[in-house]
Amino acid sequence: xxxEPASYRVLIVDDNEGIHxxxxxxxxxxxxxxxxxxxxxxxxxxxxxxxxxxxxVASELPQYRFDSVFQGRSALEKIKDAAAEGESYALAxxxxxxxxxxDGVETIRHLWEVDPNIQMVLCSAYSDYSWEEIVQKLGATxxxxxxxxxxxxxxxxxxxxxxxxxxxxxxxxxxxxDQLEGQLHRCRERVAELxxxxxx
Numbered sequence: 001x002x003x004e005p006a007s008y009r010v011l012i013v014d015d016n017e018g019i020h021x022x023x024x025x026x027x028x029x030x031x032x033x034x035x036x037x038x039x040x041x042x043x044x045x046x047x048x049x050x051x052x053x054x055x056x057v058a059s060e061l062p063q064y065r066f067d068s069v070f071q072g073r074s075a076l077e078k079i080k081d082a083a084a085e086g087e088s089y090a091l092a093x094x095x096x097x098x099x100x101x102x103d104g105v106e107t108i109r110h111l112w113e114v115d116p117n118i119q120m121v122l123c124s125a126y127s128d129y130s131w132e133e134i135v136q137k138l139g140a141t142x143x144x145x146x147x148x149x150x151x152x153x154x155x156x157x158x159x160x161x162x163x164x165x166x167x168x169x170x171x172x173x174x175x176x177x178d179q180l181e182g183q184l185h186r187c188r189e190r191v192a193e194l195x196x197x198x199x200x
Contacts, residue, residue: 007063008164009087013075013107014095014123019149020068023093026156027064062164071098072107079114089118090167091160093147096124105129105137108144117170118143119163125149142166 010027012020067089069075075092082088092111096104108120120143122134129137131146138144145159 006164006168007065008090008167009082010064010066010160010164011075011078011089011092011118012066012068013070013072013092013098013104014068015070015098016095017070019095019123020066022151023156024066026151026153027160028066062161064160064164072102072104072110075107076110076114079111079118083115088115090164091119091121093121093123096122096127096129103128105134108138112138116143117167117174119167120144121147121159121163123147123149123151 010023012023014020067078069078072094075094079089079092092108094104094107094111098104098107102110104122104124108122111118111120122144124146125148134144145163147155147159
């Protein structure tokens with residue numbers, strides 16, 4: 001199933017402000033006039049609206065809209081607000097250590113209680129939990145991945161693309177199931193009406 005380029009909401013939960021900027025700089029395309037563009041225009045004149053190969057690739061990639069919080073409880077409020085607005089987050093990057101509040105595992109547990117469909121990436125330089133302990137606390141799920149600090153830029157980009165696309169596909173499947181269940185309900189009602197009509 002091929003999906004159109006889309007815009008996804010991403011939540012960053014980390015007590016280090018620098019990490020928020022790292023994710024934004026890695027995942028937001030930096031486009032705009034720069035010295036090289038100005039020099040090219042000066043040398044070759046206006047080249048028109050022909051996109052460069054990099055621009056063509058960027059136009060096919062999803063766009064990400066970021067929200068940032070520093071503690072798990074603030075993240076929970078963001079998730080609740082998003083659910084109330086009907087515009088859920090596709091992905092959350094959650095730091096494992098965020099003193100003095102909830103740690104990352106506890107934060108994810110609370111976030112999934114409100115919206116169990118969010119893809120989660122647990123970020124850590126040092127883990128207070130083994131993978132087995134994390135699975136025991138959060139369950140075995142394909143909605144949770146680990147990302148080690150310091151981040152590999154390509155790993156962050158690939159992981160973000162993969163998880164948001166998976167979230168979108170899951171969303172489309174849920175929408176289709178709802179449609180089919182609605183159709184089945186209407187069919188059952190119609191069959192019941194026909195049976196009543198025959199009985200009269």
